[in-house]
Amino acid sequence: MSKDRCFVIAEIGVNHNGNLDLAKRSIVTAIESGADAVKFQVAVPELVVASDCDLAPYQAKAGMWLTQLEMLKGLHLSMPDYEALAYFCSNEGITWGVSVFDEESASKIKGWEHRFLKIASGEITNLPLLRKLQKPDAAKSKFPSLIVSTGMSVVEEISTAVAVLFEQGFDLDDLVLLHCVSQYPAPLQDSNLMSIRYLQDYFKCKVGFSDHSSGKALIDLVVGLGGCVIEKHFTLDRNMVGPDHGSSLDPETFKSFVERVREVSSFLGTYSKDVALAESQNKNVVRRGIYAKVPIEPGEQFTEANMITMRPVGKAVPAQFWDELVGRHSSKRYSAGMPILAAEEFE
Secondary structure, three states: OOOOOOEEEEEEEOOOOOOHHHHHHHHHHHHHOOOOEEEEEEOOHHHOOOOOOOOOHHHHHOOOOOOHHHHHHHOOOOHHHHHHHHHHHHHHOOEEEEEEOOHHHHHHOOOOOOEEEEEOHHHOOOHHHHOOOOOOOOOOOOOOOEEEEOOOOOHHHHHHHHHHHHHOOOOHHHEEEEEEOOOOOOOHHHOOOHHHHHHHHHHOOEEEEEEOOOOOOOHHHHHHOOOOEEEEEEOOOOOOOOOOHHHOEOHHHHHHHHHHHHHHHHHHOOOOOOOOHHHHHHHHHHOOEEEEOOOEOOOOEOOOOOEEEEOOOOOEOEHHHHHHHOOOEOOOOEOOOOEOEHHHHOO
């Protein structure tokens, strides 16, 4: 993954509504909207939730289901469907990833191409699942192998999860942590974006943001804080029935979102301090050179009394070499106000 580029994941998730054709159209449209990768959620519903598990409040508002199990069954794709999507993504040239929610699914996705694994916020404490995950072959991917979302968690829980995953063969180069607020949509006042810096410093790894807020209000700050991966829910139509459509971006808005990420990323530049192209033309006339304050004869010693710094530096000895010039003997005659020539005195 490039150090100077922020990657954007279109989180299609379950916004395919259990329809393979809708999933494929979502992939193509996400590519057209500028996504670097797409991601889905792979699960066997009966292995994820109990039959009487209540809906989260945001889920209850967005559909006609009575339980989480009923909802997941309605939004479910089969394993052959997901494998078809893996090959479809490969043919379309887009990196794809999956959030895995159960051990059976984790075992079945081995060998799929062009993928990365995502640990959803709700699974970060699911140690039996984490111990079933294996590092995928990410040779064809621009992404690290493992993305861990940290919503609803504290640093001790994240540390435990990371340690377990490292025991499975993952390492620091594979890992991207995503700061996340697990609400849909997430209130801006709860964003706590400084968690990005905190996670970077604590875990010494790459950190991004799983953005559940509305629109693109946070994106400038996320990129500015060094977020290297940004995940945003994507849908073809925000009015479709489903738990995530309402907090997702439609294709036009997602395209604008990606464009803003690219724009802000370009402002950051590189991890260095160089002379910008726009300021280089000013350097010669704004920086100071060393001039004769009074007439200086050949062989006379340069002193603080007979020199002065003035603009422009031009062909003069640059001001930062003042200490090196003091004590030297002049090679020529300088009249007052004349630049002391670097070519003459520092041959």
